[in-house]
Amino acid sequence: MEDKRSVGERTAAVHGPRPSEPGSLTTPIHQTSTFVLASADDVDAVYEGRREGDVYSRYSNPSVRAVEERVAMLEGTQAAAAYASGMGAITTTVLAFVPPGGRIVANEDLYGGVANFLKWMRDRLGVRVDLVPTTDAAALASALASGPRPSLCYLETPTNPTLRLVDLAAAVEAARAAGVPTAVDSTFASPVNSKPHALGVDLVLHSATKYLGGHGDLTAGVVCGSKELVARVHAVGKMLGPTLDPHAAFLIERGLKTLPLRVKAINENAQAIAEHLARHPAVHAVHYPGLASHPQHALAKKQMPGGYGGVLSFDVATFADAKRVLDAFRIVRNAASLGGVESLCSLPYQQSHRGQPKDALARSGITEGTIRLAVGVEDKDDLVRDLDQALSGLRK
Numbered sequence: 001m002e003d004k005r006s007v008g009e010r011t012a013a014v015h016g017p018r019p020s021e022p023g024s025l026t027t028p029i030h031q032t033s034t035f036v037l038a039s040a041d042d043v044d045a046v047y048e049g050r051r052e053g054d055v056y057s058r059y060s061n062p063s064v065r066a067v068e069e070r071v072a073m074l075e076g077t078q079a080a081a082a083y084a085s086g087m088g089a090i091t092t093t094v095l096a097f098v099p100p101g102g103r104i105v106a107n108e109d110l111y112g113g114v115a116n117f118l119k120w121m122r123d124r125l126g127v128r129v130d131l132v133p134t135t136d137a138a139a140l141a142s143a144l145a146s147g148p149r150p151s152l153c154y155l156e157t158p159t160n161p162t163l164r165l166v167d168l169a170a171a172v173e174a175a176r177a178a179g180v181p182t183a184v185d186s187t188f189a190s191p192v193n194s195k196p197h198a199l200g201v202d203l204v205l206h207s208a209t210k211y212l213g214g215h216g217d218l219t220a221g222v223v224c225g226s227k228e229l230v231a232r233v234h235a236v237g238k239m240l241g242p243t244l245d246p247h248a249a250f251l252i253e254r255g256l257k258t259l260p261l262r263v264k265a266i267n268e269n270a271q272a273i274a275e276h277l278a279r280h281p282a283v284h285a286v287h288y289p290g291l292a293s294h295p296q297h298a299l300a301k302k303q304m305p306g307g308y309g310g311v312l313s314f315d316v317a318t319f320a321d322a323k324r325v326l327d328a329f330r331i332v333r334n335a336a337s338l339g340g341v342e343s344l345c346s347l348p349y350q351q352s353h354r355g356q357p358k359d360a361l362a363r364s365g366i367t368e369g370t371i372r373l374a375v376g377v378e379d380k381d382d383l384v385r386d387l388d389q390a391l392s393g394l395r396k
């Protein structure tokens with residue numbers, strides 16, 4: 001059997017890392033909570049690691065393992081562990097590394113659920129949480145080098161919804177110098193557009209609800225890294241129990257087969273739309289790393305060689321205008337989430353960043369008129385036409 005790790009990305013996505021065996025073409029849905037073991041001695045063999053085997057689905061399940069192996073292959077890591085949501089993967093990972101009273105250094109502009117979780121870690125577990133400006137590599141290095149040694153450097157890039165980037169190579173250098181492991185939420189990039197592990201990041205996280213599943217029909221999350229670190233995370237995952245359901249695992253595996261095709265189409269659509277919006281008179285600003293006008297475009301080119309992803313945001317004059325645009329869309333749907341085949345839109349001011357103080361919004365580059373667009377795989381011309389008709393009649 002050919003070593004599938006040496007094949008191209010599309011082949012890897014379709015075939016995965018396992019040699020195919022005669023029989024079922026796809027991985028069956030192992031819809032079972034437990035597994036029958038061959039003998040009383042076999043129980044010892046499995047527990048002592050002399051034989052690989054499944055005991056109970058909260059620990060492991062063949063359908064879930066198939067997803068974990070395929071995502072690890074696409075992300076370029078030894079191992080991965082899949083959970084029932086992105087937040088399940090993230091909270092499990094952070095809890096596996098950061099003890100009560102410990103310290104975590106992270107960038108600002110974090111996904112809302114993660115920002116809330118870190119506040120909870122601070123209030124309930126006495127964890128010192130130091131947030132540094134997302135684009136400031138020097139501030140990150142200085143936070144990592146000073147004070148008590150952090151247990152984890154937690155990063156997210158690109159960020160929601162203004163698409164700021166953390167310089168991962170610089171972050172890894174600073175974290176290594178301080179002896180701190182790094183974890184990156186790479187959901188917005190997807191494994192196709194960026195490979196954080198190749199840049200030295202220890203743990204790569206994805207909300208598989210987004211690009212990996214890709215069809216808006218499930219929630220799941222994955223953490224990727226070395227066998228040792230993923231085992232450390234899963235030791236906690238087994239206890240907390242954010243277990244991925246075998247049926248959802250089947251859907252993710254199916255989605256993964258077309259991941260490179262979908263992301264390529266989405267990258268192309270988003271780039272064309274960002275360029276179109278940048279020329280539109282009613283649009284005040286466009287945030288997209290693929291635009292030459294993006295302040296970190298050079299970094300994006302280096303760090304996201306596969307493309308710039310499907311999320312972009314743009315500003316119209318007022319909240320009322322933004323609402324009008326949302327309600328005028330005929331193809332783009334008003335729904336949270338991203339990374340699926342359908343184009344979705346939302347207003348950060350009334351959804352992801354609802355109720356945040358004005359100065360926090362301003363720091364994140366969000367206005368009342370900011371519209372987030374998560375571009376899908378529809379025909380580019382149809383999307384551009386839908387945007388144009390929705391924006392028509394807006395004041396400058």
Ligand SMILES: *Cc1c(COP(=O)(O)O)cnc(C)c1O
Nearest residue numbers: 085086087111187207209219220
């Ligand atoms: C959606 C998302 C999450 C949370 O994932 P869920 O699957 O909704 O739990 C975390 N990080 C980012 C960047 C996301 O977009």
